Amino acid sequence: MNTVASTEKYSIGDTAGPYDIADLATSHLDLANSHLDLGSVLMPVVEGGQVTVEMSASHEPEAVYLVTPVGRIGLHAFAAPRSGGQWREVVRELAESLRSDGAQTSIEDGHWGREVIARVPGGSHRFIGVDGARWMVRCVASGPEESEVQLAQLARAVLAETVVRRGNEPYPPRELLPIVLPPVLAEQVAAAQQQMVDQAAQEAGVEPETGAFASRPLSDAPSRDSRPTGEVIPGGAVAQSASATIYTEDDGTSSDETSADAAGSNRAEIDEPDAVRADEDAPAPSSGSAMSRFRRRRR
Numbered sequence: 001m002n003t004v005a006s007t008e009k010y011s012i013g014d015t016a017g018p019y020d021i022a023d024l025a026t027s028h029l030d031l032a033n034s035h036l037d038l039g040s041v042l043m044p045v046v047e048g049g050q051v052t053v054e055m056s057a058s059h060e061p062e063a064v065y066l067v068t069p070v071g072r073i074g075l076h077a078f079a080a081p082r083s084g085g086q087w088r089e090v091v092r093e094l095a096e097s098l099r100s101d102g103a104q105t106s107i108e109d110g111h112w113g114r115e116v117i118a119r120v121p122g123g124s125h126r127f128i129g130v131d132g133a134r135w136m137v138r139c140v141a142s143g144p145e146e147s148e149v150q151l152a153q154l155a156r157a158v159l160a161e162t163v164v165r166r167g168n169e170p171y172p173p174r175e176l177l178p179i180v181l182p183p184v185l186a187e188q189v190a191a192a193q194q195q196m197v198d199q200a201a202q203e204a205g206v207e208p209e210t211g212a213f214a215s216r217p218l219s220d221a222p223s224r225d226s227r228p229t230g231e232v233i234p235g236g237a238v239a240q241s242a243s244a245t246i247y248t249e250d251d252g253t254s255s256d257e258t259s260a261d262a263a264g265s266n267r268a269e270i271d272e273p274d275a276v277r278a279d280e281d282a283p284a285p286s287s288g289s290a291m292s293r294f295r296r297r298r299r
Contacts, residue, residue, distance in 0.1 A: 039180030071143020079171035087129035
């Protein structure tokens with residue numbers, strides 16, 4: 001199933017997503033509270049979830065995830081040809097790559113077409129893709145075996161409210177579209193980067209380079225409306241960004257969803273899902289997003 005740009009404008013929830021931002025009538029303020037703006041993709045946050053940013057060994061942001069009581073969800077947008085059909089090609093290559101890595105791989109029919117499921121000891125990874133207007137968006141949901149059904153439902157709900165900002169820049173098919181952190185999140189990452197530099201300098205017995213990251217410009221944030229000036233919804237995108245968790249590869253986690261060619265043609269690491277098991281006192285999982293709650297509050 002293809003999602004294509006049109007002249008008709010929609011609001012989130014009027015029709016099934018994912019959406020092209022050019023087709024949306026939803027205001028920037030509403031999106032700022034309900035979606036995490038990552039430049040090329042706007043990810044709806046989940047009630048009871050937490051935003052996490054994975055840093056590479058070189059202290060650069062590598063991936064952004066939503067961690068929920070039932071698993072972890074990541075979204076990436078890629079350039080695609082006008083003719084569409086890119087996800088069908090990726091499915092075959094991705095499944096072969098996952099099998100070669102030792103995962104028990106299967107393909108299931110989902111709402112948008114084929115979904116790739118890679119099962120490993122203790123958990124699974126579900127890859128869901130949708131073709132749009134010169135873009136393809138891919139959702140990866142990773143979690144423990146006992147939460148697989150709930151996580152799949154939640155991942156589809158997140159993907160259904162996802163917004164893609166393709167832009168007009170020429171990109172070759174399958175190239176990962178740029179991810180840009182929103183200001184609130186970028187400031188936390190800059191602070192985490194500085195802390196890593198300070199710690200490395202301390203271990204090496206040298207003076208740390210003060211302000212190495214704090215002065216990094218944030219003017220290239222996704223949009224000038226990224227900082228909402230109106231009501232900030234508790235538990236929404238802004239609130240979750242402000243309390244995001246920043247971690248590095250050294251923390252024992254791995255980015256099993258991303259690779260040099262994250263569209264699926266290159267080898268992907270498959271490890272047992274970690275840090276996704278629900279605690280006994282964790283809030284019940286929700287198949288809705290902050291946008292759903294925002295709509296209820298405005299009625």
